[in-house]
Amino acid sequence: MAGSHYELECVACGRSYEATELGFRLNCQRDDHPPAFLRSRYPRRLHIEDRHPGMFRYSNWLPSRRIPEVAGTPGVFRSERLGRALGLSRLYVVFNGYWPERGATLRTCAFKELEALSVCASISRREQRTLVVSSAGNTGKAFLQVCSDNGMPVIVVVPESALPDMWITTRKGPNVVLAVLRGNADYADAIALANRLAALDQCFPEGGARNVARRDGMGTALLHAVEKIGEIPEHYFQAVGSGTGGIAAWEMSRRLLADGGFGSNKMRLHLVQNSPFAIMTAAWQLRLPEVPTLPEDEARVRIRQLWASVLSNRNPPYSVRGGVFDALTDTGGHMYSVANNEAEVAGRMFEELEGCDIAPAAQVALAGLMRACRSKRIGNDELVLLNVTGGGSKMVDRDLQKHYVRPDFVFDASEVARKPIRVRLPELTRSMSR
Numbered sequence: 001m002a003g004s005h006y007e008l009e010c011v012a013c014g015r016s017y018e019a020t021e022l023g024f025r026l027n028c029q030r031d032d033h034p035p036a037f038l039r040s041r042y043p044r045r046l047h048i049e050d051r052h053p054g055m056f057r058y059s060n061w062l063p064s065r066r067i068p069e070v071a072g073t074p075g076v077f078r079s080e081r082l083g084r085a086l087g088l089s090r091l092y093v094v095f096n097g098y099w100p101e102r103g104a105t106l107r108t109c110a111f112k113e114l115e116a117l118s119v120c121a122s123i124s125r126r127e128q129r130t131l132v133v134s135s136a137g138n139t140g141k142a143f144l145q146v147c148s149d150n151g152m153p154v155i156v157v158v159p160e161s162a163l164p165d166m167w168i169t170t171r172k173g174p175n176v177v178l179a180v181l182r183g184n185a186d187y188a189d190a191i192a193l194a195n196r197l198a199a200l201d202q203c204f205p206e207g208g209a210r211n212v213a214r215r216d217g218m219g220t221a222l223l224h225a226v227e228k229i230g231e232i233p234e235h236y237f238q239a240v241g242s243g244t245g246g247i248a249a250w251e252m253s254r255r256l257l258a259d260g261g262f263g264s265n266k267m268r269l270h271l272v273q274n275s276p277f278a279i280m281t282a283a284w285q286l287r288l289p290e291v292p293t294l295p296e297d298e299a300r301v302r303i304r305q306l307w308a309s310v311l312s313n314r315n316p317p318y319s320v321r322g323g324v325f326d327a328l329t330d331t332g333g334h335m336y337s338v339a340n341n342e343a344e345v346a347g348r349m350f351e352e353l354e355g356c357d358i359a360p361a362a363q364v365a366l367a368g369l370m371r372a373c374r375s376k377r378i379g380n381d382e383l384v385l386l387n388v389t390g391g392g393s394k395m396v397d398r399d400l401q402k403h404y405v406r407p408d409f410v411f412d413a414s415e416v417a418r419k420p421i422r423v424r425l426p427e428l429t430r431s432m433s434r
């Protein structure tokens with residue numbers, strides 16, 4: 001698999017690029033148009049390969065260059081009890097977590113494992129440098145797990161507040177490094193530090209939402225669901241912090257529509273944020289093409305109040321061409337902002353009715369779906385897909401062992417912007433090249 005089965009195409013100007021073998025192409029070379037995503041263009045028909053694990057059954061719609069040995073998978077099921085409680089006759093759940101009884105085997109209990117698998121699979125075996133990833137929590141955990149499972153090098157940067165969530169179910173790999181930002185740091189600070197680390201010679205950046213491997217990997221949750229259901233859903237519900245998962249689902253739904261084998265539903269996006277930090281919801285409700293700028297101090301205060309702390313990107317890819325605004329516009333989408341207590345109620349309801357715990361962000365998504373049902377925004381017989389972006393932590397406690405990852409490096413948030421960060425990294429990269 002040489003990466004030659006796809007091209008990248010600029011959403012704004014249509015220029016195409018071959019996939020680069022080393023590193024990731026993240027931007028269009030033209031500078032005469034506003035910032036725009038590149039999008040991958042695959043063969044029109046989805047080809048399903050049963051012999052490959054997890055998402056790699058869809059590898060002709062992934063930018064993969066290799067197939068990892070270990071790859072978990074989401075579980076998809078028709079939700080009878082929750083559906084009945086909500087008055088929905090065709091509610092499906094794609095469960096991105098660990099719940100083996102439902103076929104879900106993502107051991108970090110998070111949607112982001114799909115993105116980590118896809119990004120790692122897209123890296124050439126000739127790449128000598130170390131991938132640098134920033135995260136508010138789940139993405140970091142996912143890369144720690146996937147890179148440990150598959151013997152790949154990575155530096156993961158997270159704020160200290162995410163440290164209690166940095167557990168994996170395997171032994172940490174020898175070339176897997178966790179860097180933590182101390183102090184009053186949040187996701188945006190982690191991104192800033194990761195950018196500086198990635199600029200070092202021995203490193204390269206994962207690129208976040210601009211990396212097609214990240215988006216297309218998350219988009220496979222929709223592929224699993226559509227393969228099981230047999231058609232594209234009419235409505236798709238997901239909680240969003242940066243919105244990348246929502247963009248990924250939109251992009252994949254367009255490919256499915258073009259394929260022609262999965263019906264003609266144009267899938268409407270319903271993206272849910274957690275108040276009091278719901279900046280994209282605020283913008284979309286006014287149909288603003290940009291998110292309002294919030295004073296940084298106020299943003300930090302609001303983020304600290306979130307029940308679902310991962311839904312906290314202060315700079316989401318909302319206004320970029322091919323981003324959240326375009327996805328909502330194209331699908332006639334809707335955004336919601338739900339309070340902490342609504343999310344908690346939703347989480348208890350899911351666990352009581354379906355029998356598995358779900359993560360705070362997934363509770364937020366379900367609370368948004370409950371709002372949509374109450375307000376009759378969706379019809380009782382319409383085909384609805386709820387993306388449970390995390391869950392099954394109690395099932396992991398039942399079946400597996402959690403290994404808490406200790407930080408290899410600790411940086412002070414207040415120093416990141418000022419100090420040169422040559423500190424000890426030569427030592428780190430030497431140990432990586434062993």
Ligand SMILES: [Zn+2]
Pocket residue numbers: 010011012013014015028029030033036
């Ligand atoms: Zn362009």
